[in-house]
Amino acid sequence: MTxxxxxSTGAGHLTAAMARADERTVLDGPLxxxxxxxxxxxxxxxxxxxxxADLAINGLCxxxxxxxxxxxxxxxxxxxxxxxxxxxGFGILASPESVDVRTITGTTVLLLSLPAxxxxxxxxxxxxxxxxxxxxxxxxFAIIIAIGQSLLVAVVLCLLExxxxxxxxxxxxxxxxxxxxxxxxxxxxxxxxRSLLGRTFATAQHHLDAARTHVRDAALDGELQEVGGILxxxxxxxxxxxxxxxxxxxxxELLAVREVCDRLGVNLILSIDDIPEREISDAAALVLRExxxxxxxxxxxxxxxxxVRRSDSExxxxxxxxGVRASAPASDAGTGHRRWRESLRPMGAHLDAGxxxxxxxxxxxxxxxxx
Numbered sequence: 047m048t049x050x051x052x053x054s055t056g057a058g059h060l061t062a063a064m065a066r067a068d069e070r071t072v073l074d075g076p077l078x079x080x081x082x083x084x085x086x087x088x089x090x091x092x093x094x095x096x097x098x099a100d101l102a103i104n105g106l107c108x109x110x111x112x113x114x115x116x117x118x119x120x121x122x123x124x125x126x127x128x129x130x131x132x133x134x135g136f137g138i139l140a141s142p143e144s145v146d147v148r149t150i151t152g153t154t155v156l157l158l159s160l161p162a163x164x165x166x167x168x169x170x171x172x173x174x175x176x177x178x179x180x181x182x183x184x185x186x187f188a189i190i191i192a193i194g195q196s197l198l199v200a201v202v203l204c205l206l207e208x209x210x211x212x213x214x215x216x217x218x219x220x221x222x223x224x225x226x227x228x229x230x231x232x233x234x235x236x237x238x239x240r241s242l243l244g245r246t247f248a249t250a251q252h253h254l255d256a257a258r259t260h261v262r263d264a265a266l267d268g269e270l271q272e273v274g275g276i277l278x279x280x281x282x283x284x285x286x287x288x289x290x291x292x293x294x295x296x297x298x299e300l301l302a303v304r305e306v307c308d309r310l311g312v313n314l315i316l317s318i319d320d321i322p323e324r325e326i327s328d329a330a331a332l333v334l335r336e337x338x339x340x341x342x343x344x345x346x347x348x349x350x351x352x353x354v355r356r357s358d359s360e361x362x363x364x365x366x367x368x369g370v371r372a373s374a375p376a377s378d379a380g381t382g383h384r385r386w387r388e389s390l391r392p393m394g395a396h397l398d399a400g401x402x403x404x405x406x407x408x409x410x411x412x413x414x415x416x417x
Contacts, residue, residue, distance in 0.1 A: 076210030083206040084112040090199065091147045104147040107133055111151040115207060118159075119214075126159025131168065146196075153200040158207055251277050296321055299331040303338055303352070313349045319356040326413045329393060330354070330363050336386065337365045337409045345369045345407065361413040370407045 091104040114121065114129055134152025156165040254274050261267045294302070300316065307314040321327045334352070341347055347369040355362045386397050390411065399409045 076213045079206040079210040079213070080115050083115060083203045084108070086199070086203065086206075087111055087147060087151060090150065107136075107148045107151055111155065114155065123159075126155055130155030130159060130165075134168070150196050150199050150203070153196065154203040154207075157200065157204050247277050247280055294331055294335075296327040296331040296334065299334045300352070303334065303350075306338065306342075307350060310347075312347050315349070315351045317351070317353040319354050319361075321354060321356065321361060323361075323415070325393065326361055326415070329390060329395065329413065330361075330411070332389070333363060333386065333397075333409065333411050334365065341365075341367050341407075344371055346371065356415070359415060361415055363411045363413070364408060365410075366402070366406060366408040368404065368406045370401060370405045 087108045088105075091101070091108045110129065111133070114126065118126065130152050132152070133148045133155060137146040137148030137150075137152055153169055156168055159165075160168070251274060254270060254277070258267055258270050258274075261270060300318070304314055304316075306312075321330060341350065345367055347367040349369075350365070350367040353362075353364045353366075355364075386399075390397055394414045396412045397410070398412075399407075401407050
C-alpha cells in the first residue's frame with residue numbers, strides 16, 4: 047500500500063525520531079551556563095586577589111568549584127556539603143575583611159547541595175562570624191554592602207546552575223518521550239504486521255483445509271496436516287512477537303547478532319566463555335541486544351568483537367565496534383545508559399560505555415559471580 051500525501055511510513059517515523067535524538071548541540075546543553083558561572087568565579091578570583099599566594103589559593107578554590115559544578119551529577123551526595131563548608135569557613139577565617147571568592151563559592155555550593163533550612167543555617171552562621179571579624183575595622187554600612195555583594199554573586203551562580211539542571215532535565219525528558227514515541231511506533235507497526243500476516247496465515251489455513259477435503263492419499267494428507275500445524279504455530283509466535291516482550295537467552299541473541307552482521311557485511315569476531323547462570327545470561331542478552339541497536343543507530347561498522355570472560359569473581363561482557371559516526375553520543379551519560387544501569391544495579395553489575403580511539407566504541411559490563 048502506497049502512503050498518501052501527508053502520511054509517512056513506519057520506517058519514516060522511526061528514522062525521523064532517531065534524527066531528532068541526534069539534533070542536540072553543545073548550545074542546547076547545560077555546558078554554557080556552567081562555563082559562564084566558572085568564568086565569573088575566575089574573573090572574581092583574578093580581580094579580588096592580590097598577586098601572590100592569595101591569588102593562587104583563590105585560583106585553586108575556583109578550580110575546585112568548577113570541577114564540582116561540572117561533575118556534581120557523578121559525585122557522592124556528601125561532596126557538595128563538605129566542599130561548601132570548607133570554602134565558606136576558609137574564606138571567612140582567611141579574609142574576613144572583604145568580599146572573597148572562597149566565601150562566594152562556599153555559599154553557592156551550600157545553597158545548591160543542601161536543603162534550604164540547612165544551607166541557610168550554615169550560611170547565616172558563617173556570615174555572623176564574618177561580621178564579627180569585620181566589626182573592628184569597618185562600619186556597619188560597609189559590612190552590609192560586602193555581604194550583599196557576595197550574596198548577589200552567589201545567587202547569580204545558583205541561577206546559572208539551576209538553568210543548567212533544568213536543561214539537563216528537559217533533555218532527559220525529551221529522550222524519554224522520544225523512546226515512548228518510538229515504542230508506540232513499534233507497537234503500531236506490530237499491529238499492522240500482525241494484521242497483514244494474520245490474514246495471510248488464516249487464508250492459507252482456509253485453502254489448506256479445503257485442499258485436504260479432496261486428498262485421498264494418506265501420506266499427502268499427513269504432510270498437509272503438518273503444514274497446517276506449522277501455520278498454526280506461526281500465527282501463535284506472531285502474536286507473541288508483536289504483543290509480548292520476548293526474553294531470549296544469550297546464545298539465541300548471539301545467533302541473531304550473527305545473522306544481522308552477515309546481512310550487513312560486518313566482520314563478527316566472537317570469543318565467548320560459558321555463562322552458566324540464567325540470571326547473568328538473560329541480563330547479558332539484554333545488554334547485547336541494546337548495544338547492537340545502538341551500533342546500528344550510531345555507527346557504520348565493518349568489524350564487531352564480542353567477548354565474554356568468566357573468572358571466580360566476575361563475568362565480563364565486552365562489545366566493541368568500529369565506524370562510529372561523528373554525531374554519535376560522546377559519553378555514557380545518556381538516558382539509555384542510565385536505564386541500563388538501573389536494570390543492572392540489583393545484580394551488582396557495573397556498566398562502562400564510551401568511545402575509544404580510531405572511531406571505535408566499547409560497552410563493558412561486569413557481573414559479579416559467586417565463584
